[in-house]
């Protein structure tokens with residue numbers, strides 16, 4: 001069991017280490033002047049789990065993930081990340097734990113070059129520029145981007161931007177990794193390589209939203225399907241992908 005942080009000691013009695021991983025209780029979220037897109041969602045993602053978040057286009061996967069990382073505020077409900085209640089006063093500490101990959105890398109890369117993007121987070125958390133630069137260059141080389149580290153972001157391909165965004169996330173050594181459609185724009189070699197490296201990362205919880213069902217099968221053991229505001233299916237990924245009737249009923253035909 002990990003050590004209790006000062007935030008946990010100072011927080012209410014419910015913010016205890018037994019809420020490690022991700023815990024969501026009765027989360028409701030709606031966009032302004034709309035019916036809730038997420039309705040009383042409760043879930044527990046335990047340390048050690050690798051989970052797929054599936055669902056038809058527009059069901060709210062990105063919205064749920066953005067709630068989990070504090071980018072959107074639920075109408076009601078509670079979220080704990082690694083035992084820390086997700087609320088304004090804890091946001092800096094919680095965000096330190098989480099790596100979040102946006103569906104659109106352009107939403108993430110905001111510095112003139114990808115090298116600056118990758119060193120931004122570590123420097124923000126106190127790593128020296130020299131150390132951050134050395135680590136960033138290694139990470140970018142690992143992602144096949146050594147030749148473009150100083151090129152303006154807008155000159156990179158879609159796949160290169162996605163890999164650079166992933167390098168920027170991993171530079172912070174997150175304990176929770178949440179990725180929104182991480183294979184979009186990647187060629188088969190990189191899709192396979194990601195399938196190999198993601199499960200080996202030293203993260204406690206890996207949560208991936210994807211429409212790439214066969215890829216998800218290689219990376220996750222548990223799959224949740226979001227449908228009409230609720231988690232309708234929560235079962236082993238392999239079992240779900242062998243059950244065409246459940247997949248069809250969730251609007252997720254395997255062959256397309």
Ligand SMILES: Nc1ncnc2c1ncn2[C@@H]1O[C@H](COP(=O)(O)OP(=O)(O)OP(=O)(O)O)[C@@H](O)[C@H]1O
Nearest residue numbers: 031032037055056057058059060061062063064103
């Ligand atoms: N800023 C916003 N304001 C109003 N509605 C929004 C906003 N962002 C998303 N939505 C709506 O919320 C719903 C859920 O969107 P979301 O992007 O979370 O779905 P998704 O499951 O991630 O979809 P996809 O599989 O296409 O990525 C959609 O109907 C979308 O149009």
